[in-house]
Amino acid sequence: MSEPVTGITTPIRMEYRYTPGRTTSDFLKAMKGGRMEGRRCPSCRKVYFPARGGCSMCGREFAETVPIKETGTLATFAVVNVNFANRVIDLPYVTAEVVFDGADTTTMVLLRGVSPEEVRMGMRVKAHWIPKEEWDYSLANIDYVEPIDEPDAEYDSYKDLV
Amino acid sequence: MRDVAIVSFAQHSQRREDTRNEVEMLIPVIREALEPIGLTSQDMGFTVSGSTDYLAGQAFAFVQALDAVGPWPPISESHVEMDGAFALYEAWVRLQSGDIDTALVYSFGKSSPGDVARVLALQLEPYLLGPLWPDAVSLAALQARALLDSGKATEKDLARVVSRSRKNAQANPYAQLKGDIDEAALLDEPLYADPLRKHDVPPVSDGAAVLILAAGDRARELSSNPVWIRGIDHRIDIQSPGSRDLTVSPSTTLAAKKAGVPKDPDIAELHAPFSSQELILIEALGLDETRTSINPSGGALAANAVMVAGLQRFGEAFNRINKGDARNAVVHATSGPCLQQNLVAVLEGSN
Numbered sequence: 001m002s003e004p005v006t007g008i009t010t011p012i013r014m015e016y017r018y019t020p021g022r023t024t025s026d027f028l029k030a031m032k033g034g035r036m037e038g039r040r041c042p043s044c045r046k047v048y049f050p051a052r053g054g055c056s057m058c059g060r061e062f063a064e065t066v067p068i069k070e071t072g073t074l075a076t077f078a079v080v081n082v083n084f085a086n087r088v089i090d091l092p093y094v095t096a097e098v099v100f101d102g103a104d105t106t107t108m109v110l111l112r113g114v115s116p117e118e119v120r121m122g123m124r125v126k127a128h129w130i131p132k133e134e135w136d137y138s139l140a141n142i143d144y145v146e147p148i149d150e151p152d153a154e155y156d157s158y159k160d161l162v
Numbered sequence: 163m164r165d166v167a168i169v170s171f172a173q174h175s176q177r178r179e180d181t182r183n184e185v186e187m188l189i190p191v192i193r194e195a196l197e198p199i200g201l202t203s204q205d206m207g208f209t210v211s212g213s214t215d216y217l218a219g220q221a222f223a224f225v226q227a228l229d230a231v232g233p234w235p236p237i238s239e240s241h242v243e244m245d246g247a248f249a250l251y252e253a254w255v256r257l258q259s260g261d262i263d264t265a266l267v268y269s270f271g272k273s274s275p276g277d278v279a280r281v282l283a284l285q286l287e288p289y290l291l292g293p294l295w296p297d298a299v300s301l302a303a304l305q306a307r308a309l310l311d312s313g314k315a316t317e318k319d320l321a322r323v324v325s326r327s328r329k330n331a332q333a334n335p336y337a338q339l340k341g342d343i344d345e346a347a348l349l350d351e352p353l354y355a356d357p358l359r360k361h362d363v364p365p366v367s368d369g370a371a372v373l374i375l376a377a378g379d380r381a382r383e384l385s386s387n388p389v390w391i392r393g394i395d396h397r398i399d400i401q402s403p404g405s406r407d408l409t410v411s412p413s414t415t416l417a418a419k420k421a422g423v424p425k426d427p428d429i430a431e432l433h434a435p436f437s438s439q440e441l442i443l444i445e446a447l448g449l450d451e452t453r454t455s456i457n458p459s460g461g462a463l464a465a466n467a468v469m470v471a472g473l474q475r476f477g478e479a480f481n482r483i484n485k486g487d488a489r490n491a492v493v494h495a496t497s498g499p500c501l502q503q504n505l506v507a508v509l510e511g512s513n
Binding site for chain 2: 010012014015017018019020021022023024025026052053054055057058059060061081157
């Protein structure tokens with residue numbers, strides 16, 4: 001009996017023409033213009049940032065557009081000690097879930113300007129944008145958040161997002 | 163068996179949905195299906211969807227689509243990586259358990275973002291057949307060639323199927339391809355994938371469909387003419403298209419027998435994306451084209467949102483029976499290459 005075949009390689013390549021949808025398109029256009037825009041659910045009144053499709057709790061189309069501030073509260077975070085193949089960031093770094101002021105959902109962003117040992121839930125942070133001439137239709141226009149000199153937020157203010 | 167009926171249906175279908183994503187496509191269709199029965203998605207005993215992430219090219223696209231349902235507080239839900247007709251089967255089984263009375267079935271599919279004929283090649287057996295990338299149109303053409311070579315059908319028969327579809331589709335607002343086109347004009351068209359012409363191949367469609375099931379008295383409360391599922395079954399043939407006779411569909415015949423398809427139902431809604439497949443299904447189901455109206459909606463040749471077109475067959479049959487235009491129907495849905503897996507159901511009105 002010869003050696004069994006234990007694996008084969010069958011390359012797969014597919015190309016897609018992706019449609020972000022109306023809500024996400026509006027969000028991306030605002031980001032391109034340097035504006036952070038959330039959308040409010042007409043049913044539960046939650047403000048999503050970024051918003052996609054519809055309210056993922058109520059199944060309703062969004063109605064109102066709500067301006068979101070560049071300041072926010074770090075709801076939770078992870079200290080990353082293993083680099084992903086396509087990311088080149090000095091280890092360790094901190095990935096934060098930030099609830100920006102005016103929003104009721106968290107956004108995942110890179111945290112800089114503080115050592116991992118000093119990061120804590122409730123920290124107040126502010127978005128740092130990439131240079132204006134590089135702005136694109138992307139959440140990545142926000143390069144990272146960094147701490148600001150404000151007292152930590154009360155746990156109750158973000159406990160539902162942890 | 164517990165009596166289960168369709169009480170509502172809504173759909174969306176178009177050539178290319180450039181602005182709305184899947185969730186944005188689904189939200190209004192779900193609302194449209196729930197409105198006539200005065201219920202919300204939170205009132206449903208069970209929710210199940212049929213779709214495939216390969217169409218969107220995004221892992222867990224089906225989970226994202228759940229946003230459209232309003233799944234909070236948490237609902238009881240499930241998903242099949244198949245046409246919505248097979249999700250309907252799961253809902254029917256779930257209703258048999260007796261502890262719930264309603265179920266919402268939805269399906270969605272945007273065939274336009276990728277090359278759908280290549281996307282469908284990814285459902286093939288991955289060691290020997292898949293790596294050859296036989297696209298869905300080429301496989302259907304091989305099947306059509308086998309059918310013509312067997313002497314069971316001619317190119318004129320294929321044209322007859324397409325002509326009927328185009329004519330019937332004129333009354334269907336959701337159909338993309340429609341018109342008063344005769345067989346001779348169709349046969350003048352050039353070959354596309356020999357022996358298929360472009361019109362023997364379904365259009366690329368984006369769409370969504372939502373259907374609501376209810377059991378027993380609950381169905382009678384929700385609709386003045388609930389459409390009962392009198393029988394439903396699905397069967398499967400050998401996976402490799404090279405290992406079976408492509409000119410027949412024994413799994414359809416067996417499913418029809420198990421579902422109890424009556425002689426000469428008023429209408430037949432057959433999920434045949436290719437004209438040649440409609441001929442194979444008519445024979446497998448024992449239908450007489452002079453006594454049963456075949457695909458009065460135009461069928462999948464008129465609009466073919468992949469993963470939706472099977473559930474649409476249920477909806478189209480429901481609409482006609484519910485309105486009193488037909489007493490009963492045989493409904494068929496397929497999955498896999500060259501009619502590999504087939505579901506057959508018998509629908510009947512209350513009045």
